[in-house]
Amino acid sequence: MTMRKLISGLTQQKDLNFLLTNRIPRATLTWFIGWFSKIEQPLIRDLSMACWRLFSDLDLSEARKTSFNSLHDCFTRELRPGLRPPDADPATVVSPCDAIIGAFGNIVDTQLFQIKGAPYSLLDLLGDPALVDAHRNGRFITLRLTSSMYHRFHAPHDCRIDRVSFIHGDVWNVNPIALKRVERLFCKNERAVLQMRLTTGEALTLVPVAAILVASIRLHFIDATLNAQTRGPMGFSCDASVRKGEELGWFEHGSTIIVLAPEDFEFCGNVVESARIKAGQPLMRKVRAGDPCLRAEPQA
Incomplete structure (x- = not known):
């Protein structure tokens, strides 16, 4: 693949990303996801989390809980105590x-x-x-x-x-x-x-x-x-x-x-x-x- 084709391909990917995430009814989609993510139904929760894992580097090894009631419950998860101690220097x-x-x-x-x-x-x-x-x-x-x-x-x-x-x-x-x-x-x-x-x-x-x-x-x-x-x-x-x-x-x-x-x-x-x-x-x-x-x- 030539450098020109590679650059063209990357540009097209960025354009597609921008179109898919911005040139849509943003407020309506945001409201829908907010409602959908709170559904406490095991099949919906499991399928949603499986899709999430496909498109991200989701790592739940630090989470306080090992199971979640909904997608929203996972989004807003707490960590196990002591995993983020703040730097002690008062300055x-x-x-x-x-x-x-x-x-x-x-x-x-x-x-x-x-x-x-x-x-x-x-x-x-x-x-x-x-x-x-x-x-x-x-x-x-x-x-x-x-x-x-x-x-x-x-x-x-x-x-x-x-x-x-x-x-x-x-x-x-x-x-x-x-x-x-x-x-x-x-x-x-x-x-x-x-x-x-x-x-x-x-x-x-x-x-x-x-x-x-x-x-x-x-x-x-x-x-x-x-x-x-x-x-x-x-x-x-x-x-x-x-x-x-x-x-x-x-x-x-x-x-x-x-x-x-x-x-x-x-x-x-x-x-x-x-x-x-x-x-x-x-x-x-x-x-x-x-x-x-x-x-x-x-x-x-």
Whole structure:
């Protein structure tokens, strides 16, 4: 096979992937899968999980349970206790989830990137000018959860959660193929904005972004599931104190979490684009006088 044919074939595969996962009634399919996945019927559960295994690297060896009531029960599975201990260094912010590392780096004034050459703004993402100012010229990192991964997410540090805002939107796929084709994708999809403050006073923000098949985000500390059916006020004031590694909630499939931190945080040495990271592993560290440079090469 010539190089030209190989490149052409890969391009056609990417185009087909994009068409199959985006040029369809995304909201309707997402609602249907949400309903279907909760059916507690053994035959439906077993066939659904068999299909899931065909198209993913699903590994349930770490799961707390050995059997599941439904596909949804498997999606939102817990792990056996002690498998994701958070890094103990108090200066370290840890990954809130198992993920593949995407774009990361400096926020240039208020601009960040979903991939190289594809910028979007903090205001479009967060919708709150005051929160934008808190992260101006700060740091950002994108963490993508695939469908087969552990879908629960955890506190990245000891902190207080002051407010949650839910922003209604679309449910585009968030895989790399879609990120290259849909401008400002993260700003178009449904998402929650979790405003946190570390015990040392710094602002830290998590933005769980929903996607096709996963437009539901469960948050324990406000006892709510946020999705297209959520009605009423979209802002939730709260005063929740959480410890590093404590479970915050879950996605109902795979998606993305964007982490925003102030400019006096640097990336840890294990932060490399396309690398896999697990919940609790080092993500960023507050720079202290005399510290060696810890920063990974940012992606932009």
